[in-house]
Amino acid sequence: MYRAVSIGLQNPKSATNVASILRAAGCFGVSSVFYTGQRFRHAKEFNADTKAYHRVIPTVGVDHLETVIPSGATVVGVELVEGATPLPEFVHPDNAFYLFGPEDGSMEPSLVAKCDHVVYIPTFNSLNLAATVNVLLYDRLAKSDYDSSLELIRTSRDTNNRLRLDQ
Numbered sequence: 001m002y003r004a005v006s007i008g009l010q011n012p013k014s015a016t017n018v019a020s021i022l023r024a025a026g027c028f029g030v031s032s033v034f035y036t037g038q039r040f041r042h043a044k045e046f047n048a049d050t051k052a053y054h055r056v057i058p059t060v061g062v063d064h065l066e067t068v069i070p071s072g073a074t075v076v077g078v079e080l081v082e083g084a085t086p087l088p089e090f091v092h093p094d095n096a097f098y099l100f101g102p103e104d105g106s107m108e109p110s111l112v113a114k115c116d117h118v119v120y121i122p123t124f125n126s127l128n129l130a131a132t133v134n135v136l137l138y139d140r141l142a143k144s145d146y147d148s149s150l151e152l153i154r155t156s157r158d159t160n161n162r163l164r165l166d167q
Contacts, residue, residue: 004095005030005140006073008065010111011037011102012129018059020130025057027156028137032058034068037102065099066114073097077115078136079107080126084118092140103129 007025012018012035025033062068069075074093077084078100099115101107112118121127121135 004070004073005137006032006034006070006097007133008068008097008099009033009035009102009129010065010100010107011035011105012100013037013103014129017103017128017130021133022057022059024130024134024137028141030057030137032060032070034060034062034065036062036065065111069097069114070095074116075099075114077107077112077118078120078132079112079118080120081106081112081118084120086122087119087136087139088122090117090119090139092143096140098133098136100129100133 005028007021007030009018009021012021018033018035022033024030060068073095075097076090076093076099078098093116099107099111101111119136121132127135
C-alpha cells in the first residue's frame with residue numbers, strides 16, 4: 001500500500017535544521033516538504049543538505065500551510081501542547097501531513113485548529129526541530145510493515161560501509 005507523507009514547517013529559522021529534515025525526509029520516504037516564512041528563505045544558501053535531497057524532494061515555500069494540505073491527507077500537528085496525544089500511543093494515518101512549529105516558538109493556534117490530531121514526544125525537555133522530525137518519522141516507520149531485507153541494507157548504507165556480520 002502506498003503511504004503518502006508530507007511535512008509542513010511553520011517559519012523554520014535554521015537552514016541546518018531544514019537540511020537535516022530533508023535528509024530524514026529522504027531516508028523515510030517523505031514526498032514533499034513545505035515551509036512558510038522568510039527566515040529559511042534567507043538562510044537556505046548556507047544549508048548543509050549533504051545528500052542534496054532538496055533536488056529530489058520538492059521543498060516549497062508557501063504563504064500558508066493550510067493552503068497546501070495534500071488531498072485526502074490527515075493533518076497531524078506535532079507540538080508540546082496540553083491535551084496532545086503522546087507519540088508512543090499514536091497510530092499514524094496512511095496519508096499524513098505532519099505540521100511542525102518554529103524552533104523558537106509554537107505553532108499558530110489557527111494552524112493547530114486545522115489538525116485532525118496533535119501529538120507530542122514525551123521527553124524531559126524540548127527537542128530541536130530536526131530531532132523532532134527524525135523521531136516522528138522513525139516512529140511512523142517502526143509502527144509500519146517496513147522492509148527488513150538485505151537489499152534495503154545494501155542500498156541504504158554509505159559507500160564506505162560494507163560491513164557484514166558473518167565476516
